[in-house]
Every structure is written in structure tokens, then in C-alpha cells.
Amino acid sequence: SQQGEEDPQALSIQEGENATMNCSYKTSINNLQWYRQNSGRGLVHLILIRSNEREKHSGRLRVTLDTSKKSSSLLITASRAADTASYFCATGDSGGTSYGKLTFGQGTILTVHP
């Protein structure tokens, strides 16, 4: 079963615009991470936000986390054509029998037109 569900499934924007992707999850988490995947390649880690944090920034990336709603968002500002990729959220389980489990969502395909 998928822990994280991204929304939208696909997003198409013009260069310079902002892109917002959302992720919802079901169980208690230790942290939530965002990754990027270029077509046919491995994933690259973008940012990690812990369960006791509400917002985090890294360059043009801004991530928010609302544990009461079990949701997170990734904002990419001033997008570039090179940002075209699939973006995934991943949740790290907080313990119990799922200790150490890192579960990914379905992903959002972002296309940035020059």
C-alpha cells in the first residue's frame, strides 16, 4: 500500500511560474522527504522535514508539513525548464513493526515549458 499520495498527478506550467505539489499520508511519521527523479534515472533527495517542524526552505524550494492534516506541500518558485521531472514524497515511519521503513507516494510529473 502507498503511504503518500501526491496531488496533482501531473502539472504543466510556464518557466518563471511557481509549482505547488501536495502529499497526503496515513500513519504517524518520523519525517517526510521530497525527492526528484529525471526520466529513467535514480531519485535525488531534495529536502527533509521532521515531524516537529512546520516549514523548511532550501534555495527555491519551500516545504510545509501539517501533521494534524497528515499533509505536506512542496513549492518550487521561479521554475525553470530544468525543473522538469517527477517529484515524490516519502515518509519515514515512526517506529513499531515498521521501524526504518521509507515509503514513497505515486509522484507528480512536473513539466516546465520554456
Add this chain to the structure above:
Amino acid sequence: DGGITQSPKYLFRKEGQNVTLSCEQNLNHDAMYWYRQDPGQGLRLIYYSQIVNDFQKGDIAEGYSVSREKKESFPLTVTSAQKNPTAFYLCASSLGQGTTTEAFFGQGTRLTVV
């Protein structure tokens, strides 16, 4: 260079054959993961390991087996019991040591049944 290496990049399997996918890391990470990705889909967790000589089933372990005899190696065997093995397989590692942290991914192995 530190990193995680998967081999081979492409693998072809005949019906009824077992095949083994290699994953090696020199990052001194305790945790290692195997994921399966189908076209246009997210990552589904097959197996994960937090420490040498120990591993846990993920969400889709049936038809797969793993071993973790060395810290740096986590090979995945796709057995003949896996009825639909054609997919992109991704291996990842992370620090582990009590929490799920940033995961580093290999470049993947594309397995095709012929």
C-alpha cells in the same frame, strides 16, 4: 567517489529463471532498500534492511528474496515465483542508526522478461 552502484543497468530474464540484481554502497550506511517502479508509477518497497544479517519484507515481497551478509551489499533475487517481474528496480541506502534519513539511490536496473 562515494555512492551506490547497481548492476547491471539492463537485464533480460527468460520465463522460469531466477535472476539476481546487484547493489553495492561505499557510504558506510547501515540501512538499505529495494524498490520496484512500474511505468508512470511510484516506488513500491520490496525489502529493507536496517543492519547486517537482518531484513524486513516491504509491501510487495512475494516472489523476491534478499540477503545482507555484508554492510555494503544488498543483492535482490527475482525468483520464478514473481509472475510479472518486468519493471525498473531501484536500490537505496541511508544512514539508518535509529531513524530514516536522506536516502541515496542507485541508477536502477531495468529488468525485462523475454
